[in-house]
Amino acid sequence: MGCLYVGLQTDAIHSHGYYDEATGTFIPPIYQVAMFEQIVEPRLSDRGVDLKYSREENPTVRCLERVIARLEEGDDALCFSSGMAAISCVYIGLLRKGDRVVIPMEAYGTTIQLALELKEKFGIEVVTVYPETEEVINAVNRNTKLVLVETITNPMLRVIDVPEVAKVCKEYGVTLVVDNTFATPVLYKPLRDGATLVIHSMTKYIAGHNDVIAGSVIGSRELILHLWDWRRKLGTIIPPFEAYLVLRGVKTLELRVRKHCENAQAVAEFLKEHSRVEEVLYPGLPDNRYHEVAKKLLRGGFGGVVSFKIKGGKEEVRKFFKNLKVIKPAPSLGGPESLITYPVLSAARTIPVEFREKLGITENLVRLSVGLEDVNDIIEDLDRALKAI
Numbered sequence: 196m197g198c199l200y201v202g203l204q205t206d207a208i209h210s211h212g213y214y215d216e217a218t219g220t221f222i223p224p225i226y227q228v229a230m231f232e233q234i235v236e237p238r239l240s241d242r243g244v245d246l247k248y249s250r251e252e253n254p255t256v257r258c259l260e261r262v263i264a265r266l267e268e269g270d271d272a273l274c275f276s277s278g279m280a281a282i283s284c285v286y287i288g289l290l291r292k293g294d295r296v297v298i299p300m301e302a303y304g305t306t307i308q309l310a311l312e313l314k315e316k317f318g319i320e321v322v323t324v325y326p327e328t329e330e331v332i333n334a335v336n337r338n339t340k341l342v343l344v345e346t347i348t349n350p351m352l353r354v355i356d357v358p359e360v361a362k363v364c365k366e367y368g369v370t371l372v373v374d375n376t377f378a379t380p381v382l383y384k385p386l387r388d389g390a391t392l393v394i395h396s397m398t399k400y401i402a403g404h405n406d407v408i409a410g411s412v413i414g415s416r417e418l419i420l421h422l423w424d425w426r427r428k429l430g431t432i433i434p435p436f437e438a439y440l441v442l443r444g445v446k447t448l449e450l451r452v453r454k455h456c457e458n459a460q461a462v463a464e465f466l467k468e469h470s471r472v473e474e475v476l477y478p479g480l481p482d483n484r485y486h487e488v489a490k491k492l493l494r495g496g497f498g499g500v501v502s503f504k505i506k507g508g509k510e511e512v513r514k515f516f517k518n519l520k521v522i523k524p525a526p527s528l529g530g531p532e533s534l535i536t537y538p539v540l541s542a543a544r545t546i547p548v549e550f551r552e553k554l555g556i557t558e559n560l561v562r563l564s565v566g567l568e569d570v571n572d573i574i575e576d577l578d579r580a581l582k583a584i
């Protein structure tokens with residue numbers, strides 16, 4: 196087809212639908228505007244809402260939403276100023292007093308924290324369960340309104356069997372929300388397997404350059420329109436410039452994700468043989484507990500994040516971090532730069548110590564977001580820093 200964007204993405208990339216005949220422009224411009232001309236008749240956007248004010252609807256944002264919807268194979272999407280803004284909108288837009296919510300206790304810390312605070316403030320019942328498919332399924336009953344799971348958990352990288360969770364949610368009429376941030380739509384599309392809504396922190400792989408904070412929700416036209424009204428009231432739409440950056444980043448999503456996965460697999464295999472490493476957690480390793488379910492769900496790779504346990508404790512981790520040169524210690528993932536985090540002080544900080552230990556999040560655990568550098572540079576950096584402990 197003569198198109199640079201090969202494979203899964205070709206169709207999605209071209210689905211932003213922007214073309215300006217007067218200038219022959221097909222790259223969406225940044226509509227850096229607060230409002231639009233409003234005469235008597237409303238000017239409708241392509242989803243049928245009034246295009247009058249950028250807190251509600253903006254053409255650059257709309258281009259991105261069409262691309263994201265297509266990537267996840269949903270009817271439509273909404274883009275937000277952050278992943279947490281997307282999650283807040285889903286909670287606030289869908290839940291009422293007395294509703295029962297099930298969330299694995301290893302979900303992103305702020306996702307759980309927000310749910311627990313809504314429980315205190317607004318009387319929503321929140322059940323946190325051990326992050327295994329079986330435990331999630333067992334917690335669902337006829338009083339459950341919403342289940343939120345992450346395809347690949349953080350930092351232990353467990354893979355949840357989304358189709359199995361979806362079956363039980365369907366049986367009880369429960370809304371299943373899947374945070375697909377770690378897997379990305381390149382590796383997995385939860386809507387195909389029965390999820391009601393998909394969420395992304397687009398800050399990570401989708402934008403992909405460590406320079407923007409953004410989120411999205413994808414689902415049926417009706418549900419997205421319902422949430423659109425909540426986003427309008429909450430005022431959490433993504434700004435047009437950020438939408439443009441995500442649109443630009445998403446063009447290389449598939450190429451980047453493939454490379455992240457390839458590098459991560461090589462790094463995991465290297466670490467597995469290292470004398471200073473106690474354990475490697477990566478679903479791409481054949482002896483990993485989640486390898487079979489990962490093979491069932493994920494297409495073309497096992498993700499770009501590798502967690503591992505260093506022999507020793509906090510002091511050894513401190514020395515290891517200090518000796519890294521290529522890999523940067525910073526609390527994010529999914530960008531070109533390899534980033535390393537210390538989960539007991541970042542992602543799992545809000546998990547009470549007794550649960551943390553039950554989950555296996557120990558003081559010698561580190562999480563590595565494997566970047567797009569030459570994999571030999573990443574491996575050399577790890578080797579040097581491990582040997583310097």
Ligand SMILES: Cc1ncc(COP(=O)(O)O)c(C=O)c1O
Pocket residue numbers: 277278279280303306345349374376377395396397398408409410
């Ligand atoms: C799985 C997951 N979901 C949601 C979020 C929140 O996204 P954001 O930081 O874009 O608000 C994060 C952030 O790290 C995350 O890792």
